Amino acid sequence: MANGSTYKTCSCKDALTGKRLGKSCPKLRRTAGGGAERWNSNHGKWAYQLELPPHADGRRRNPLRRSGFTGMEEAEAELKHARALLELDEDPHVLRKITELMLSTLKDTRALPPLEEVRRKVRTRQDLNPTVTVGEWMIEFLRRKRKIDATTRRSYEAHIRLYFTPYLGDIRLDRLRISDIAGMFDAIEEFNDVITSARASGDAEQRAKVKYRRTVGPATMHRIRATLRHALNVAIKQDRLIDFNPAAVVELPDAERPKALVWTDERVADWNRELNRRLEAERRRRDGRVNAIGVYISTPRPSPVMVWTPAHTSAFLTQAQQHRLHALYRLIALRGLRRGEAVGLRWKDVDLEAGTAGVHWQITQLSWQPIQGRPKTEASDRTIALDAESVTILRAHRKRQAAEQLAAGQAWADSGFVFTDELGRPLHPQHASDQFYLLAYEAGLPPVRLHDLRHGAASLMLAAGVDLKIVQETLGHVSSTFTRDTYTSVFPQVARAAAESTAALITTGAQSAGTARLVSLPPRTDATAN
Known part of the structure; x- marks a missing residue:
């Protein structure tokens, strides 16, 4: 048998x-006919x-x-x-x-x-009888990732806790299908609507349910899919638990980077009208009491990424001259340092005689916890040139820091960082952002994020005629294409100057058009006319 x-x-x-x-x-x-x-x-x-x-x-x-x-x-x-x-x-x-x-x-x-x-x-010699679920595998995947930095680990943990475990956790890994993953993203989008509706409602109980939840945008969805795709690739290559990665073919909306816009006079005027409307509404709602800074920061902008004009940046740095972090903001605004790189700058990496600063350390923020470490990529580990005025400002900053050390006495913490608190301790990254918003508000400037000063620095360098390759190396990017596509904006006055220069060529050509004929043409006839 x-x-x-x-x-x-x-x-x-x-x-x-x-x-x-x-x-x-x-x-x-x-029995049929014939006895069969x-x-x-x-x-x-x-x-x-x-x-x-x-x-x-x-x-x-x-x-x-x-x-x-x-x-x-x-x-x-x-x-x-x-x-x-x-x-x-x-x-x-x-x-x-x-x-x-x-x-x-x-x-x-x-x-x-x-x-x-x-x-x-x-x-392919895979395990023919896997019983591991998606949830179990994601825990095992995270356990194996020992060499990732704390920020990446926290991102993986959040994706597993908020999305993979609730939506896919009980599915056997070898039975995970494209439709399962697509269904997870559909559910995320539906919950986005729940969050938006709850916040727009007047029901305090409904708003409380989503108080700590944020809507998930296209870029975040792509990061969620990237985490799952990476975890499933490990299951394919290392353990042979599956032979196909369904996360690799799930379609998502394009995650385009927001376009950086310059704060033109027209955009500033429109935004200022909305700011005043919100301030007035806040006064009425809170009997005259208003958190002006909070409304200033939260009033919607034309784009998530806004860039100050050179005049705006100059006004901000003038406002910050007496602030103890003036040198930090100048380095970000002119040299394009990231916040973590500026806060993590160390005196041993700064050579004021040579006019250079080595970006070899950073302090990033994980939730509220500051994390010290080296720059994330090889290109980010770099040495930047300093202009003469920045060197002068850094010398003054060092003198101020020496006076603070003298005043602190035994309480001084000799951390070696360029930017510290009054007791010499490393600066918390969020403190730099908070003080930045306060200075911008006091200067009467339209709001930008501290990181947007980095966008402005790239645009300033290009407007000044700096070669794109040098801009790329100053910002610490791997490729100049990324620098050009992501961190550059055209200032209106630069665009107008370019337009005038182009038109001037035509004007000059028109003035000399009657004095010379470049090509000898035959007389026009009826045949050629038709």
Whole structure:
């Protein structure tokens, strides 16, 4: 019976013993003309039986019996499928794995596993009987990622906790499908609507339910998918748990970077009208009490990324001249340092005689916790040139810091950082941002993020005619293409000057057009006219 066989059976019982008659029921056949017996199409169902490989200890395994087929062809087709699965490999160990997969899949789905899928797994030596779920694998994946920085780890943890575990966690890893992942992103978008509706409602209870939840934008969705794709690639390459990565083909909306816009006079006027409207509404709602800085920061801007004009930047630095972090803001505004790089600048990496500063350290923020470490990429670890005025300002800053050290006495912490608090301790990155917003507000300037000064620095350098390659190296980018596409904006006055220069070429050409003919043309005729 190694090749198996099909037969017909029914559920009739013997009248005396009460036992099922099965395939011995006389009603399964009927006598046709000439005395020949034929299967009775109105009684019983078709079934098949197939011998299975023995257990590892040699014990005989019960045959595979399947019934309930309406026709012989249907039973024979599944029997052929089962035989083909058992013929995929001759190795007894692999045959036992195939058999266990067949039995477990039949139990769960009442169908045999797809032949081609099992063939691929056998060929690539994958585990044929994985029981790990997506949730279990994501925990194992995170446990293995020992060499990632704290910020990346926190991002992975958030994606697992907020999305993968709730939406995909109970699905077996080898049964994760594209539709499952697409459904997760559909659910995220639906919850975005819940958050937006709750915040717009007047129901305090509804707003409280989403107080600590933020809507998930396209860029974040791409990062969520990237985390899942990476985790599934590890499952493919290292453990051979799966042979296909469904996260790699899930389609998402384009995650375009927001376009940086310059604060033109028109944009400032429009934004200022909205600011005043919100301030007035806040005064009415809170009986005259208003958090002006809070309204200033939260009033919507034309783009998430806004860039000050050179005049705006100059006004800000003038306002910051007496502030103890004046030198920090100047380095960001003119040299394009990231916030963490500026806060993490160390005196041992600054050479005021040579006019250089080495960006070899940074202090980033993980939730509220400041994290010290080296720049994330090789390109970010760099040395930048300092202009003469910046050197003068840094010398003055060092003198001020020396006076603070003298005043602090034994309480002074000799951290070695250029920018510290009054006791010499490393500066918290958020403190730099908070003071920046305060200075910008006091200067009467339209709001930008501290990081937007970096965008402005790139635009200032290009407007001054600095080569794009030098701008790229100053900002610490791997490629000049990224610098050009992401961190540059055209100031209106630069664009106007370029337009005037281009028009001047035409004007000059027009003045000399009558004095010389470059090409001798034949006289115009009616034929050429038509």
